[in-house]
Amino acid sequence: xxxxxxxxxxVNVAEGNPLTVKCTYSVSGNPYLFWYVQYPNRGxxxxxxxxxxxxxxxxxxxxxxxxxxxxTSFHLKKxxxxxxxSALYFCAVEVGQNFVFGPGTRLSVLP
Amino acid sequence: xxxxxxxxxxxxxKSGTSVKIECxxxxxxxxTMFWYRQFPKKSLMLMATSNEGSKATYEQGVEKDxxxxxxxxxxxxxxxVTSAHPEDSSFYICSASRGGSLGETQYFGPGTRLLVL
Numbered sequence: 131x132x133x134x135x136x137x138x139x140x141v142n143v144a145e146g147n148p149l150t151v152k153c154t155y156s157v158s159g160n161p162y163l164f165w166y167v168q169y170p171n172r173g174x175x176x177x178x179x180x181x182x183x184x185x186x187x188x189x190x191x192x193x194x195x196x197x198x199x200x201x202t203s204f205h206l207k208k209x210x211x212x213x214x215x216s217a218l219y220f221c222a223v224e225v226g227q228n229f230v231f232g233p234g235t236r237l238s239v240l241p
Numbered sequence: 242x243x244x245x246x247x248x249x250x251x252x253x254x255k256s257g258t259s260v261k262i263e264c265x266x267x268x269x270x271x272x273t274m275f276w277y278r279q280f281p282k283k284s285l286m287l288m289a290t291s292n293e294g295s296k297a298t299y300e301q302g303v304e305k306d307x308x309x310x311x312x313x314x315x316x317x318x319x320x321x322v323t324s325a326h327p328e329d330s331s332f333y334i335c336s337a338s339r340g341g342s343l344g345e346t347q348y349f350g351p352g353t354r355l356l357v358l
Contacts, residue, residue: 164284168347173275174336176284218347222285229279229332231349 132157134223134232142238143211151206151235153195153221162224163204165195168234169217177219180204191215211239244268245337247350254325255358262320262353264335270315271337275347276308279332291318325357 133156143149155161162181166174178189185197195206206219216239221232244267254260264274272293277285289310290298297310307329309321318337322329332354336347 166285173287173290174277174285174347175287179284220347224279229334229352234347 132223132225132230134221134230136219136221136232136235138235139233140236140238142240145213145239145241146210149208149211149215149237149239151219151221151237153204153206153232155202155204155221155223155230157202157223157225157230159225163195163197164222164224165189165193165204165206166220166222167191167217168220174220177206211237213239213241215239245271245335245348245350247333247335247353249353250351251354251356253356253358256326257324260322260325260355262322262333262335262355264318264320264337264350266316266337266348269337269348271318272315273338274312274318275336275338276310276318276320277334277336279334279352285334288320322355325355327357330355330357 135154137152164179165177167177168174177193178187180187180197188194193208195204197204218234218236220234223230246265248263274291276288278288279285287300288303291310291312293312293315299305307323312318332352334352335350338347
């Protein structure tokens with residue numbers, strides 16, 4: 131069965147420090163990978179996606195993610211965190227006709 | 242964890258017919274539900290926010306008369322695609338929130354794949 135794991139429920143980071151939100155997946159076939167962010171009382175917003183090509187993908191708000199096929203990971207990163215980055219982050223995978231979300235990671239950026 | 246179901250999981254219909262998709266929160270009361278649409282290789286697009294007992298809030302560019310949303314109870318929201326056309330073929334996902342305090346997390350349904358012939 132297809133699955134997406136985000137091993138950390140909560141990530142805390144100080145403003146200005148780099149941040150990483152982890153995502154690993156278990157799928158058969160070649161996946162398309164996505165990151166979404168959810169701010170309080172709002173729907174998901176698209177951050178970035180990997181379909182093919184360069185393993186390092188750059189997205190909105192200064193975020194980037196690196197696709198690592200051997201480790202089946204797609205970690206979200208940002209070099210310098212902002213307090214306004216505090217939100218819920220969801221990793222998602224599309225394989226064939228299936229679209230699967232991870233459980234989400236709550237990011238708190240402390241001033 | 243919380244469970245959200247969608248029914249049907251797949252539907253094929255003829256052009257011009259209407260299709261209803263149900264989203265249910267099985268073990269919690271959802272004051273807010275969201276409806277998304279996803280095209281292959283594309284990101285999710287938020288269509289509307291559904292609040293129990295009030296009218297849905299539609300995102301810009303989404304036709305409210307075509308995509309009817311009803312959130313009649315705390316455990317059920319429905320999306321009706323009226324007079325469906327082939328371009329409405331897509332993957333529709335709902336998510337549910339318990340609501341209440343800020344930052345309440347979302348729980349996603351498994352999605353409904355719609356094919357309009």
